[in-house]
Amino acid sequence: MTALVEIRDIYIDGRSDETWMPIIKGVDLTLNKGEVLGLIGESGAGKSTLGLAAMGFTRDGVRISGGTVTFDGIDLLAASAAKKRELLGKRIAYVAQSAAASFNPAHKLIDQHTEGPVQHGVMSRSESVQDGIELYRRLRLPNPEEIGFRYPHQVSGGQLQRAMTAMAMSCRPDLIIFDEPTTALDVTTQIEVLASIRDIVDQFDTAAIYITHDLAVVAQMADKIKVLLKGDEVEEADTRTMLSAPKEDYTKSLWAVRAFERPQKPAVHTSATPVVSVQNVSAAYGKIPVLHDVSFDIHEGRTVAVVGESGSGKSTTARCITGLLPPSQGVIQFDGQSLPAHYKNRSKDQLRQAQMIYQMADTALNPRQRIGDIIGRPVQFYMGLTGKQKRRRVEELLEEIELPAAQYIDRLPSELSGGQKQRIGIARALAAEPKFIICDEVTSALDQLVAEGILKLLARLQDDLKLSYMFITHDLATVKAIADEVVVMKEGKVVEQGTKHDMFVPPHHPYTDLLLSSVPEMDPDWLTNLLNERGVDNIGDAAVDKMS
Template sequence: MTETQSPLLRVENLQIEGLSEDRWKTIVKGVDLTLGKGEVLGLIGESGAGKSTIGLGAMGYVRDGCRFSSGSVHFDGIELTGADRETRRNLRSTRIAYVAQSAAASFNPAFKLINQHTEFPVRRGVMSREDAQKDAIDLYRQLQLPNPEEIGFRYPHQVSGGQLQRAMTAMAMACRPDLIIFDEPTTALDVTTQIEVLSAIRNIVEEFGTSAIYITHDLAVVAQMADRIMVLRHGAEVESADTATMLNAPQQDYTKSLWAVRSFKAAAKPAVAEGQVPVVSLRNVTAQYPGMSKPVLNDVSIDFHAGRTVAVVGESGSGKSTTARSLMGLLPPVSGNMVLNGAALAPEFRKRSKAELQAVQMIYQMADTALNPKQRIRDIIGRPMTYYRGLKGKQLTEEIRALLRDIELEPDQFINRLPSELSGGQKQRIGIARALAASPRLVICDEVTSALDQLVAEGILRLLDKLQREHDLAYMFITHDISTVRAIADEVVVMQHGRIVEQGAKAQIFTPPHAPYTDLLLSSVPEMDPGWLDRVLAERVAQSA
């Protein structure tokens, strides 16, 4: 009973300030939370909600340029915000551990995994080096890493992302801490890998009775992992409750809007008329990087029709983006050909005419890096208009303004801004406008919503759908997110290892029977039902038996 009286972690009125433009701004505005022994708390919210800052704050850590301004963090009787460096440092690894979002970036590239794993157990005198190595191998085995005896002796770049994420969980467990902060541990992973990592994390946390704070923006994921969920927005709590209550009966409007976000669906379009010529076709395209022994694309054929969206889905490395590179003329096929409006399309972009270049435009995943930070919106959008369409002077300004209205940004406000003066969603809108400025026939959308919060992403999908209807555009929509496919696709192409596994109309792809890989892909997409993970894992065991 004493456990309930003194929780492992008690955060009271926690306030954290961040320095922005020489002024301290509050980014966490008085959050309270308690965590009992063995309990898993899910923190959920959109970017900027302060999830990670709170998670790190629970370790007594703030990033450079931030500070605790008020409130307290009690970890097992120790107050962390006022504790000296030494005290806080000595708790880390041994009693509190952290699992970062990108294990690939969070392992030191210069050292073998197992040496990073054993660093602190050995330094803190928890175990000898030999014991720590043996224990690491045991943990690798428990987390179902392949070749547990050997995998630790590799460097990070020699191990896949999903395996690294499990190795990082193992590392967090090295000193058997009381509390682990999981900071979006599966966000960077493919769905089929995510499911393995989720079950591995859940098992080991249960096994050792570790308390955990699980930070994510994905509701379906948190539903599988957490006993209790806290919804955050703008650095403050919106509401918190146990998982079942939170999923079934959210109280606040914001929570309800998050829950309802996957509601957008583009209107169904009539089937393609018999004999209609596609805008662009890939015919039996096989492509290979110079110096590689195997092709990266194998016999890929896709038709893109005006006014319709082809969604290309698959995991990282499946050849989705490579297909787009071939289409753009960046990676000319070694065999097969490409067709634009019934005429051959030059395989290499250098040999394409201006009209051919104009016809295929691209929108990128990271609007942040795809826009020149030194150019004003006027120039970013105006340049393709001048280059492809010869627009100048007053006419050019008129067109830019019209296009800005099209993407629902007020021209007077935005035309002279720099990209740094825009939000993430607005930047992506400018990315869209730049593609449209050329008056293309086919637009390649490469994971255009992946970096955006759900509410913002939905706005972008609605906009793309509206623009498609207005301009009769063909879209190639590259994504790994099945719910986006459901929302916007007319046809679906499923890719794996550079080949097309299955392709056809959306309804056909989503109705069983599926190709085995499509089935794996679809069944790996987390659902809001808290029992989903157990059910899927049980089904898979039953199937393989």
């Protein structure tokens, strides 16, 4: 039997600064009919580029400089534009990472769905509409009869991602390329999308290339896994072998990341004054209430993880603490003293004591300021240091975050990698010499190995400087790694709180249980078992809805 897709010794270059830099350096890939291949690697490993190359396609500024791509006996690199037009959409389909950005907001879902089949002459429009509804039903979208007649903005993110999968299936292609289809979704939503993608790929015996950086996800989806590192193949094996016995050191290090976990600290004295105490806080955006009676304490040298899905009010709580959103009821206490509700009414010292680290280091650092200025500003502003003293302090801070000062102090943020930028964000917070730092999803935009480095750094700084952290995250693996106490939030309310130990051992509040059980595990049978346990109709949104 010949393979469906065969990529032989492919070389792909990207243009940067007037020269061609290699992105993929001689990778082979074979995919048989009905098989699912997982492509994993860090950002910049060339996963997406290789996935697109399997369609004979390259992004602008990228070229294929060597090798062959064969799809079902057709040489895609030599094929004419007309020939490729015939294949793409009909026999090869693509599902992008952000469905919200990939749908045309001006057309209804079903109109975009039927375009492919009608253009390729597979079905008439009315047949295609019927087929679309059938696909929506199979992908377990709510109200399959009418959901297609909505516009993209009227549908939630997870549903949109499934609608896009339906669109990719509309011509019953032989190959679908999934480019990180669940990365932007919450864990409970992710399960729905994963389950429906897997089902539909099984049903129609479609081959798929599944690109992701999440190992646990790929373990559920793929028959075999290929690991990429900086454009080179590290290893390839079938899923079970790869998970149980990875050969290469790099793969082992990827697997080991999930093992990082801090020991539980002893319980604090009940009489000790907490550093930050959130007391019965309610808040609203305009007239819409978003927080209801939220209370929790953060003690010196402890990390409180605030967990919940998007829209649960985690970041709003942080905005109340920093004073960006004055609460409508309740108070924030710092070291036993009430803080003014609005940040403009707080003293310089009160502002200094509480610092913040942001999720997107790209937007958190001014792109026009050099590292020395970014970190130097709070040093000058709060400590009054200038000139040489300021520079020496900045150098100290850079050493503290494990970046060689001489090399980085005069760079711009754009000259740093994602992990380095996040470290600069940490240094800026440290420069104020605070007691308390809010970490807002600080690792969610980073690759797993880099994220682990950031978590370890934060843990070390906490021990050295007795810092208290409020750690906002939706990733329970991160919680496991760093938290002392956990606060679970849902729809603006605290559902459950307690020590990490309590939280990860049953019994739980049912919502906590749902969150915990939705986190993909490295076991390839995890999804199957979970679905059997919960029942097909009781996953994701449906499960969340039943609880409220």
